[in-house]
Amino acid sequence: MKLILLGPPGAGKGTQCKRVVDRYNLAHLSSGDILRAERAAGSELGRKAQSYMDSGGLVPDDLIIDMMIAAIKKAPANGYVLDGFPRTVVQAEGLDKALTAAGEKIDAIVELKVPDSAILSRMTGRRSCPVCGQVYHVVNLKPKVDGQCDKGCGALVQRKDDTPDVVDHRLKTYHEQTAAVVGYYENKYPILPINADQEIDRVTADMFKGLDDLAR
Numbered sequence: 001m002k003l004i005l006l007g008p009p010g011a012g013k014g015t016q017c018k019r020v021v022d023r024y025n026l027a028h029l030s031s032g033d034i035l036r037a038e039r040a041a042g043s044e045l046g047r048k049a050q051s052y053m054d055s056g057g058l059v060p061d062d063l064i065i066d067m068m069i070a071a072i073k074k075a076p077a078n079g080y081v082l083d084g085f086p087r088t089v090v091q092a093e094g095l096d097k098a099l100t101a102a103g104e105k106i107d108a109i110v111e112l113k114v115p116d117s118a119i120l121s122r123m124t125g126r127r128s129c130p131v132c133g134q135v136y137h138v139v140n141l142k143p144k145v146d147g148q149c150d151k152g153c154g155a156l157v158q159r160k161d162d163t164p165d166v167v168d169h170r171l172k173t174y175h176e177q178t179a180a181v182v183g184y185y186e187n188k189y190p191i192l193p194i195n196a197d198q199e200i201d202r203v204t205a206d207m208f209k210g211l212d213d214l215a216r
């Protein structure tokens with residue numbers, strides 16, 4: 001199964017992707033996670049991406065397309081979920097070109113729908129594990145021990161781009177450049193719209209039901 005999860009910053013893409021990959025045994029290919037790993041490793045790509053990520057803007061399309069196509073080529077045969085990519089129509093076209101060349105296609109697009117008004121508290125309350133990537137929230141999804149990853153990895157951290165000003169810019173960027181990607185996929189692949197403005201487990205249940213129906 002090959003899926004794309006779309007939605008604004010803080011929609012719950014990372015949270016829901018982790019559940020989808022566990023259920024369907026897929027690889028989780030998150031452009032944000034890959035970029036953060038490149039930054040942590042001090043690579044040239046990571047250095048180039050840093051200022052865009054810190055300000056809440058988008059990293060240039062050519063860098064992202066090359067990075068994500070390389071990740072897709074390494075994914076196991078069982079399939080993958082793309083999280084945070086494509087984020088512009090140019091990236092979607094780049095992905096299509098690579099998929100066509102490989103004789104492959106996407107099975108479905110999952111669109112997580114959340115109003116902007118719900119986003120800020122999600123982002124400022126988010127805490128993540130820098131080791132395993134597990135995502136928590138100080139109110140909505142608390143770790144068992146305050147500030148510590150449930151998997152024993154150690155202390156949780158707050159992302160630098162989760163400050164109110166940067167979140168505001170990320171939302172603006174989403175509406176200006178990413179929202180159009182859903183339109184690009186209309187009539188191309190099945191689109192599964194999911195109300196992500198509800199409790200986390202409810203979002204998961206709706207998504208699994210939609211994906212199971214599509215797989216039948």
Ligand code: AP5
Binds near residue numbers: 007013031141170199
């Ligand atoms: P990226 O890491 O992809 O950030 P994002 O898309 O802005 O999404 P987030 O990771 O912030 O949110 P999410 O939807 O995964 O939500 P989460 O599950 O964590 O990208 C970061 C930066 O990298 C970009 O700004 C850009 O600079 C660059 N970049 C990445 N990809 C790029 C690309 N393709 N092109 C160009 N540049 C790119 O949930 C958020 C919080 O809410 C958590 O605390 C969670 O517990 C909580 N939560 C989740 N669901 C719910 C719910 N239903 N109810 C209540 N709380 C919830």
